[in-house]
Amino acid sequence: MPVSAKPARLKAKAAATVTALGVAPLALTALAAAPAVAHGSMGDPVSRVSQCYAEGPESPRSAACKAAVAAGGTQALYDWNGIRIGDAAGRHQELIPDGKLCSANSEEFKGLDLARADWPATSVGAGSYTFKYRVTAPHRGTFKVYLTKAGHDPAKPLAWSDLDLANPVATATNPAAQGGFYTFSGTLPERSGRHVLYAVWQRSDSPEAFYSCSDVDFGGTTQETPADPNDSAAPTAPAPTASAPSEEQIEDGAGKSTVENHGHGDGDAHTSAEPAAAQDAGGNRPKAASAGQNLAETGGDARTAYLAMGGAATLALGSAVLFTAARRRSASGARHGR
The missing domain is CATH 1.10.287 (Helix Hairpins)
Incomplete structure (x- = not known):
């Protein structure tokens, strides 16, 4: 032959x-x-990166998201669920310098660190709040959500000292993932005007951690922002209301994401720890959005x-x-x- x-x-x-x-x-x-899947970002109050992704990476509507794309490009928005540090292991303040909290010191996401008062914001008030963290690959770990201190100036770069680190507004360990979200409760203190909620998700089955900034508005002010910050003569208008991306938007953009996890962390050698047992305290395995079967805590979906x-x-x-x-x-x- x-x-x-x-x-x-x-x-x-x-x-x-x-x-x-x-x-x-x-x-x-x-x-x-x-296609590969990544991990997650705060869904309610919606994170900056999720908000800009919902507006459309190629043609965002708000001035803040347009500026973020101009600074860091569109790929950061397609990678909305991958703001992470592979070997964080709780060393958040050590690894992330002031002014770069929203990007977790990642060059790709630097547009999210822009200090401006017109980021689309979620309206909130003092009292109990149900947080929803949009997850595309569940992992065991602890969530901590911090709020900026009274008198916060959103037009200045976000620093660690701006956050009330001693009093997180929410803490949750191994919450169950249902319907594509980790849902847990917290309490918001009295504030007025615009603030930032900073979420840290530290995995317990790996040193990997995820980060997100969510802009919120407690009201009580009449501050308005120019429609175009570069045009001082432009008429003023309130910052647009935030809204999370839909399931269709997430599915449509999945093929353009460059973040992979392969079950438990991505190709980063620092995230290759063996996954922990995949169930919550009630013995239930979490489900990712659109999943028709129970999933391990290390990620996956209906595919x-x-x-x-x-x-x-x-x-x-x-x-x-x-x-x-x-x-x-x-x-x-x-x-x-x-």
């Missing part, structure tokens, strides 16, 4: 083996075709079943090929021994 004919023959045999095993070839391609099928088919194919090769060697040995 000519050498050039061997690849075609091998492909044909592989296809025949897959068919004989009752596994559709499509299952094998699912492993490579399924996980297809990935498993692809992996199983690959293993089965490998086993069949080895078995066939072993039989041929055995038969050949028997012939030569006669």
Whole structure:
């Protein structure tokens, strides 16, 4: 047989083996075709990056999000759920300098650190508040949410000293993920005007941590912001109300995300810790948005079943090929021994 004919023959045999095993070839391609998933960001009150992603990375509506894209590009918005430090291990203040809290000191997300008073904001008030953290790959860990101190000036770069670190407004450890969100309660103190909520999600099954800034408005002021900060003659108007991205927007932009997690952390070697047991205190496994089955705390979604099928088919194919090769060697040995 000519050498050039061997690849075609091998492909044909592989296809025949897959068919004989009752596994559709499509299952094998699912492993490579399924898009990667990342981790999460505050959904309510919506984070800056989620808000700008909801407006549309290529043509955001608000002046603040337009400025963020001009400073850092559109890719940061497609990677909205990946503001993270792989080896944080609780060293948040050590690793993130003042003025770079919203980006977690990442060059990609530097547009989110822009100090301006017109970021789209969620209206809030003092008292109990139900926080919703949008999650695309659940992990065990602890959430802490901090609020800026009274008298905060949103037109100045956010510093650690601006946050009331001694009194987080919410703390939650291993909350259950349901409907694509971690939901937990907190209490907002008396404030007036615009403030920032800073969320830190420190994983317990890895040193990896995630960060987000959410702009909120407690009211009580009449401050208005120019529609175009570069045009002093422009008529004034209040900053737009914040809104989280829809499921359709998240799905539509998933293919453009460069953040991967492969189950428990992305390709970063610092996030390769073995995942913890995947259940909450009630024994329930969390579900990611649009998932039709229970998911491990290390991430995944409805595509996980297809990935498993692809992996199983690959293993089965490998086993069949080895078995066939072993039989041929055995038969050949028997012939030569006669």
